[in-house]
Amino acid sequence: MGKTTGFLEFNRNTPNRKLVMERIKDWNEIYEVWPEDKVKEQGSRCMNCGVPFCHTGCPLGNRIPDWNHLVYTGHWQNALKSLHATNNFPEFTGRICPAPCEPACVLSINSDPVTIEHIEKSIADRGFSEGWIKPEPPETRTGKRVAVIGSGPAGLACAQQLNRAGHLVTVFERDNYIGGLLTLGIPDFKLEKSVVQRRVNQLSEEGVVFRTNANVGVNISTTDLMKEYDAICLTGGATQPRDLNVPGRELNGIHFAVRYLSQQNKLLAGESVATTDRIDASGKHVIILGGGDTGADCLGTAHRQGAASVLQIELLPEPPSGRGETNPWPEWPMILRSSAAHEEGGTRDYSIATKSFSGPNGSVNKLHAVRLDWIPSESDRKVMTEVADSEFELDADLVLLAMGFLGAERQGLLEDLGVEITDRGNVKIDESMMTSLPGVFSAGDMSRGQSLVVWAIAEGREAAHHVDEYLMGTTALPQVLA
């Protein structure tokens, strides 16, 4: 299988991104078309390892060597089948996954890993463009009804699996858009919304019922739900953003990242936003607090909105550029990562603690900060101390808080249901993903805490397995996390 010497013949290659000057003028995805022969060439680099570490690097257990090989040999439809065997939505992960499979790739021990993620995306997109991805409704229905609450990746995966197992699945979404963070959190330049919509369409055509503006626990009674459905799966995400309690936090112009990002996405979807509510970076000095992916999403969005300057600051020190000795292959490398958005401008700064905000007229225009030192301690963890006399201030017309999430929202759904919550603020589940309420399951960020889309899909699939087993006594739905 594979091409024995492919990895020696070809270097790692990724599809070209559009020129920065061009791409920041629109909201479209930034990659150019990847010619088929290039994809095949990259597929041929896969060594079809006896122990494919990529496979363990992937939460879904994607059969990476198999489809690399199928792509290399031009069997796209089979590649798609193999990919779909473990992943309901490869077009999502192929775009926005940080791809833990790649640093785990055996080639990355002493060379560059296979371009797994782009190959995945190519397979999925090809599947849609060729019309191979069609609704696959079940042949028979069990008559069991399942409610899935939350239409993010976990909810969608769970819904699709259960629907295909013959259950009648209704997805409840409190927003007016299906897709959760896929639709509202992730900017179009990373994931165009048509990509989400075509998949949602497939689910609908398979028989999954979507109910939007359906906020269970608020405008829909949980009691009714418990009565009407044979099982419920909670996939509402970890939507409570981490806040920053410093002086000046109440000033205008300081927003949570998700609010900022979702507003932009809604605008692009054609919704109108009242001017008073509008968060626009145009002509502004933008500061993003938080060095993660959400921060990078804000960065790209701010540039496209025409920000005067963008600075992304991080509490932690700047990560090294390569693996440290204590962080060997195939572990996830703790290194400096740059996303495409970082190519588009803006600067990054590290070891900075925000002390306060200030500004005239109730609006922020300065951020006051101090430099940090990270001192190694006995407990293996570094301890931060402020560097004396290092206080400084920055221009800040718009401040975006992208510092992560603190678990599921309690009020409404969860309080109403009365499910147990863990110390970390997540919905508590047992090994079969059931909450403290019989028949009520939970998956994704809501029970796992803030994580990756790939984990959300994995959890959704896993939950479906357990729900099916709960409903029917047996199940043939695959287990992911076993």
Added chain:
Amino acid sequence: MHIPQLPQTKHGLYDPRHEHDGCGVGVVANIRGLESHDIVKNGLEVLKNLNHRGACGCDPLTGDGAGILVQIPDSFMRSKASALGVSLPDKGAYGIGMIFLPQAEALRNQCLTLIQRIVTENGQTILGWREVPVDNSMIGYLAKDVEPVIKQVFIGKGQGYNDNVPFELTLYLIRKHIETEAQALGLTERDFYVPSLSSNKLVYKGLLMATQLGDYYSDLSDETFTSSFALVHSRFSTNTLGSWPLAHPYRYIAHNGEINTVIGNINWMHARESMFQSSVFGDNINKLFPVIPPNQSDTACLDNAVELLLSTGRSLPHVMLMLIPEAWTDDTPMAQNKKDFYEYHATLMEPWDGPALVAFTDGTRIGAILDRNGLRPFRYLVTKDDMLVMASETGVLEVPAENVLYKERLHPGRMFFVDPQQGRIVGDEEIKNELANQQPYGEWLKLNKITLADLPEPEGTQNIDSVTLTERQKTFGYTVEDLHHILDPMVVNGQEPDGSMGNDAPPAVLSDKPQHLFSYFKQRFAQVSNPPLDAIREELVTSLEIFIGSEQNLFEETDIHCQQLKLTQPIITNLELEKIRNLTSGPIQSSTLSTLFISESGSLEKAIDQLCAAATLAIEAGSAILILSDRGVNKDQAPIPSLLATAAVHHHLIRAGLRTKIGIVVESGEPRDVSQMAVLIGYGAGAINPYLAFETIQDMAERKLLSYQLDYKTAEKNFIKAIDKGLLKIISKMGISTIQSYRGAQIFEAIGLNSEVIEKYFTWTPSQIEGLNLDQIEEETLRRHHSAYIERNASWNDNLDVGGVYQWRRDGEYHMYNPDAITKLQQAARTNDPELYKQFASLIDKQDRKLSTFRGLLDFKEPSTPVPLNEVEPASEIVKRFATGAISLGAISREAHETLAIAMNRIGAKSNTGEGGEDFNRYILDDNGDNRNSAIKQVASGRFGVTTNYLVHATDLQIKMAQGSKPGEGGRLPGHKVDDYIGWIRHTTPGVELISPPPHHDIYSIEDLAQLIHDLKNVNPEARIHVKLVSEIGVGTIAAGVSKGHGDVVLISADSGGTGASPESSIKQAGLPWELGLAETQQVLVMNNLRGRIVVQTDGQLKTGRDVAVACLLGAEEFGFATAALVTLGCIMLRKCHLNACSVGIATQDPELRKRFAGKPEHVINYFMFIAEHLREIMANMGFRTINEMVGRVDKLEPRVAIDHWKAKGLDFSNLLMRPEVPDDVATYCTQAQDHGLELALDNTLIKMSQPVLDNGGNVSIDLPISNSNRTVGAMLSGQIAKLYGENGLPDHSIDIKFKGSAGQSFGAFVTQGINITLEGDANDYVGKGMSGGVMAIYPPKESTFTPELNIIIGNVALYGATGGKAYFRGLAGERFCVRNSGALTVVEGVGDHACEYMTGGIVVVLGDTGRNFAAGMSGGMAFIYDEAGTFSERCNAEMVDLEGITTEEDANLLKQLVSEHATLTGSSTAQSIIDSWEQTRIKFVKVMPRDYRRVLEERKLVANTKVGSDG
């Protein structure tokens, strides 16, 4: 000292069924039939001179057995009888029975009464009894312990005698009747045994040494004790406690070899009995049953078969040819009438297959036959005064040279006998021609035999059904791997796929995944006691032809007997199957029986019973062929595992006496790989239609999913070709040549099936640790079936399971080397962090969730008082018992290989060269003191780079008999891994794939192994000689043989070991885990009191200190690690070693990839220290201070309680954990060194006489007599030279030695530069083995009058593995001349079959005829044949070579020089006359040029030219 009796039945893991023997055979006969005492005397003399081929165990005075078969000395017996008052009737009208009786009087009287009664019942009279006088004063205590009372009984014709039944047959009937009744009385052969009962033959034998026989039986020294022939035999058995009955000769034959198919042969014979009808025996025929009684040796069984067939009225040669036919197939060049004879008889019975040299007699005629492979030597000479002397060796009887008429050897597949009536020797051609013409066999075949081509095309065949394909694939357990990893390579390349890095997945019985029943059956393979065959290079001896249909009464010979369907090979297409299915009228009819069962628990057993009943009914209705079909599976009907269906029907019909009335064809969706097909045939299938494999391939071809696009027809052809090739490989690894005799031979052992299942369906198959019952087998089938028919059908069900058997997959089969374990091990080794090692060890050892090894199911019994850790022997001492595996340079990169050596040398442990030789520059220490010289040097069948210098630079020499990943097969190094450096070290041609022969061509038997051990010990007396075996049932008895053969170390290697390249089915389905083989070895060695003189090592997936502790408790004191050591160096189990594409620079020779190698000696050292420390902790907890205390303490192990695993719970380890009860003074670990008897070597004299030259240079001339007991002459002297002077030795003619006489085996082995030897006389096998330099010339005695170029001068396998030197032989050589020669130049006047096989260098000149299969696999060097008749090309295997004339002057000069030297050194008149008329003769030479070699020479020329160009 007194040790108890070896058990006669299965005890622990020891089973007497697995005992083996090897031997020396001799015959002395007067061709005119003149009786004399001299014949007997000479027979005993021959026997004495074969003594070194026998062996003795722990008691130096107890031999393994010796015996003599003679004609009844009438006058001697008459006088002895008359002294007893018995008057004997005329010669021939009385019979004498030689009887072994019990010592216990009561029991003895019971036997005597029994004989009396039965003789009378059969209407004959007992004339009297005679005590046979014996002198047991010289025999050993072990022999004495079991010595019988020996009597002779005289039987005369009584009233019941009638002339219709020959007296000899009456005596046969009486003996069989006695045996059966004795058995019924509970008497075993050890109590009561009849060596002979005949009117013309008499056997004297016993548990004696060859030298003792004549003294023990004083009859034999009586001058009046005469015979016209004497057939003698000396036995070498694998265990100590041989028995009196097991000595040869038997009643008709003496045998050197093994019958590998004996289980099948016995079963078939038993199945045939119900069809026997004889006008001679009438109703009495029942007294002959069982024709072959149970619990006998293979030779005894063969003897029974000979006797039975003789009783059908066939002549003795006829019988022998039926049992041991020569190689014949449609394409063999052979007269048609002979082919017809063989083909006709193939429809009567299957060959008794295996290496066999059989000397046979019917009392008047005596002859010998050699099997088709010719693996046992048999030399003979005829004197001018009509005496024939033949034996396993030449020189066993002193015959004045001038009295020799001619000297010959028995050729493969040939026979001859002495006909005293005609007073001459009747040769092979004449015998066979006469037999072939005695019936119109060709006519009979033409009228009755059917082939598939004769049958009409069927109307329609089963087509691909793509709708249900996936469902059915799932039902039959197809995985993605089956499609792409197994079927695809078979279809695309026409051979089964290779894999690498061994097997780290659980055995079938421990797997959580439902396994095919096939997976519980492990292929057995030949090691040591008989050789595997070489199905690749010696294909001409193999055959896949098979007959199916109904057999007839063996007592007749009619045209109807061959009314059967002949298949050219056993895998049939759908079209061919339909042809067979359509046979509904006519002489051969088929019927199809469904093998489906209702897919509900509890239905399987009933379905099998019904199937068996249906089979009986079909036979009664006249069917000759049964098609067992699992077509039509659906939601409600699941398939009975095809193997279970086949074996159940097979054994049911054997029991019912119906089996030979039908042939079984299996039509099944289940089998798809080579091993699965082999198991089906092994349990009785005559043909297999793997329809789902075909459908799957067709589907893949049509959907263009194959890795190389093929049309379906080609794909199907390739698939069948791949299976056929694989089948040949599997049968040949057991030493079996024909599929016909493999069918039903059950060459498997089960692992993880319980006795109930075995007894009912797989009768006689060994299964040592119990396991699944029928319900669990059913459960496995139903789990697969349910996965195919999921109620709520959905798209995810379209996907086949990933498999993950050959590669790790997250949702696939479990592997111990998984990402976690690999990572932890590497990080521990690199950082030297004990905590990380502990995490690794816990992943491997704690098999709570995933059972993966049998050792994981064993727990330590810990005493209440552990010992303090600091009292346990230090890690630095323990690691000295560690070795790394035999991984060759070539398999892995130079960097990796040298890193391992450095690491092991630093800690006083041992690395192993593997079979690839070693760069002699590594014998010099590095500047920093590091030593890259591997302590263990391997000697494998390819003998790559095995020079004298290599051998002397080792502390341990390891003879690789088998390799865990592919026991019974040769090593393989793909051509792309043979770069210039590797080629240089191995003395081979770069770029050419290196296949080493499956057998060592100097080891065809246990006595041959003893010989190679002796050879190696001679060349390097300080080195320990290892013998590497692979765990399988019976390995313990082989290990006992190794200990008796003076091996210093025996390595029991597991089935799971890694490798650079092996067929996947071999990695998975051959051999056993070490737990079983090691435990058996320990038990058998201890029971035989042989443990104290040998070190036991084990290896195979050892990873942690716990693994080592279990191995130690089971009996090992040294331990090998290969895969784990490589992992510490960076191996990530890519499993691409065979592709040269290892991305971490380990298993590759690609210079770019080698740069990526990042391993360090420290990593390996850290790991081994972790293991040692881990082991110490366990030792402390268990209360052991030293390893020696711990070895073999199985009483400290116990099965883990409460194993809650649906399959594993049936396992039973009590046999494994059996500790032999022996007195305290019987050693349980190695306590003493072997006595190699080196002080007897002639080389001691040579060294003494050469000492001045060795010390100071100069030269010396030596002149000595030599005899066949002088073995391995020249090796010890050569070893000394290599040690002192290295690779290049001494100047030419430093030591000139002249011998006169018949040299023993391995004459001139490992001779090195500076030694010039001449031998006037002749020599035995292995002349010039491993010759590294020097010059050797052998010519006949000056006094002889025969024509040298027509007479044999040296034996088989001369110059095997030679790497240099020159050798000249005036006369003919035996078979396999110059196999794997890689540097010697030689001239000989004629050679046998398979000459120059695997040759990679040197020059061979043959001035006369060659045998068949010349140059098979030859990839280097050149050969020149003086082809006067112009027929050489017929006998040359042109697969890899071109034949051409002598076109260049360079060649002509070289050739002329060699021929001239030959004339000068040997006085050859043939050579002289060629030189004398050179211009006429040179054009008659044919040059044999390997194509690969030519390519390389041309490439080099090109490079040289370019260099010159650029320099200019």
